[in-house]
Amino acid sequence: MTHPTQRGVFITLEGIDGAGKTTQFEAVVGALRAAGRTVVATREPGGTPIGERIRALLLSEPMHYATEALLMFAARQEHVLSVIEPALLRGEVVVCDRFTDATLAYQGAGKGLPIDRLEALANWVHPGLAPDLTFLIDVPVELAAQRLRAQARIADRFERESAEFFARVRGHYLALAAAEPLRWVIVDGTRDLESVRDDLVHHMRKILQEPV
Ligand code: TMP
Numbered sequence: 001m002t003h004p005t006q007r008g009v010f011i012t013l014e015g016i017d018g019a020g021k022t023t024q025f026e027a028v029v030g031a032l033r034a035a036g037r038t039v040v041a042t043r044e045p046g047g048t049p050i051g052e053r054i055r056a057l058l059l060s061e062p063m064h065y066a067t068e069a070l071l072m073f074a075a076r077q078e079h080v081l082s083v084i085e086p087a088l089l090r091g092e093v094v095v096c097d098r099f100t101d102a103t104l105a106y107q108g109a110g111k112g113l114p115i116d117r118l119e120a121l122a123n124w125v126h127p128g129l130a131p132d133l134t135f136l137i138d139v140p141v142e143l144a145a146q147r148l149r150a151q152a153r154i155a156d157r158f159e160r161e162s163a164e165f166f167a168r169v170r171g172h173y174l175a176l177a178a179a180e181p182l183r184w185v186i187v188d189g190t191r192d193l194e195s196v197r198d199d200l201v202h203h204m205r206k207i208l209q210e211p212v
Contacts, residue, residue, distance in 0.1 A: 008088040009208060010129070012099045014173055015137035016166045017159045018144030019189045020196065024137055025097045027197040028204065032093055037208075040087040043097035044076060047083050051075035059156040069107040073121045076100065080126045093208075099131060101176055106158070109172030110165050133207045135200055136177050137189040141166045 013028070015021040029041040045055040054075040058068060076099075087094045100122045108115045139147075141163050148159050177184035185203045187196055 006091045008090065008092045008094060009133070010084065010088060010094045010096070010131045011204070011207075012096045012101065012131040012134045013137065014098060014101050014105070014134060015139070015189060016141065016144050016170050016173070017161075018146075018148040019137040019139045020147065020193070021137045021189075022097060023193060024135075024187075024189075024196055024200060025095065027193075028135075028200050029095050031197075031201045032095065032204070038090075038092045040083065040092055040094045042079070042083055042094065044079060044099055044102065045072055046075065047079040047096070048075075050078045059158065062157070065107060065111045065113055068111070069103060069113055069118060069121070072103050072107065073125050076103075077125045080129060085129070096131075099134075100126070101131075101134060101173065104176065105169045105172040110161065110169045131183060133203070134177075134184050135203070136173050136184055136186045137196065138170070138174070138186050139189040141170060143190060 011028070013021050013025050025041070025043075029039055032039045044051070045058055046052045054071050057063075058071055058075075063071075084094050084096070100118075103118055103122070104115060107113045108118050144166060145163060148155060174186070177186050185200075187199050187203075189196055
C-alpha cells in the first residue's frame with residue numbers, strides 16, 4: 001500500500017561480516033514485494049552512483065580511520081538526500097543493508113573513533129532520520145569467520161579484520177539493540193536460512209501492521 005500523504009517505513013539490516021545478512025536482505029525484500037509493497041532495496045556504503053564509487057574505494061584502499069568514517073558519511077549524505085528521504089516521502093518501504101549503526105559499530109567500537117563525533121556527523125547528515133526497524137542478524141564471531149572462509153571470493157579490506165575487532169563490533173551492536181529495544185530486533189543467525197527468514201517476516205508484519 002502506498003498513500004501519498006503517509007510517510008514510508010525505513011527498515012535496516014545489520015550484523016558482522018559473515019552473519020548472513022545479505023542473503024536475508026534478499027528474502028526480506030522478496031517477501032515485501034510479494035505482498036505488493038513498493039520497496040526500495042538499497043545498501044551502504046553505496047546506493048547511489050557516487051556512493052558506489054566511494055564504496056569501491058572504502059573496500060579496497062587502506063586509509064586513515066577518520067577518512068574512512070568521513071567517506072561513510074559522504075556516501076550516506078548522497079544516499080539520504082537522493083534515495084532514502086524521497087522514497088519515504090513517497091510512502092514506500094526502504095530496506096537498507098546497513099546504515100549509521102554500522103558506522104558506530106565498525107568505526108566507533110571496532111576502530112576506536114569517538115562515538116560522540118560519529119553521532120555529531122549523523123546529526124548533520126540525517127537530522128531526525130532513524131530507521132523504524134532494525135534487524136540485527138547475530139552470530140558468534142567464530143561462525144561468521146568460518147562462513148567468510150567458505151566464500152569463493154577474496155575477502156575485502158573489512159572482512160580481513162581480526163576476531164577481536166569483530167567481537168567489539170558485535171558487542172556494540174548488541175549494546176545498541178539493548179539501548180533501543182523498540183527499534184531493534186535481534187535475530188539468531190546461527191539457525192537455518194528459512195527459520196531466520198520466518199523470524200524477519202514475522203517482525204515486519206508487526207511494524208507494517210498488515211500481512212507481509
Ligand atoms: P557489506 O559487507 O554489508 O556490504 O558492507 C561492506 C563493509 O563496510 C562491511 O565490512 C561493513 C563496512 N561498513 C562500515 O565499516 N561502516 C559503515 O558505516 C558501513 C555502512 C559499512
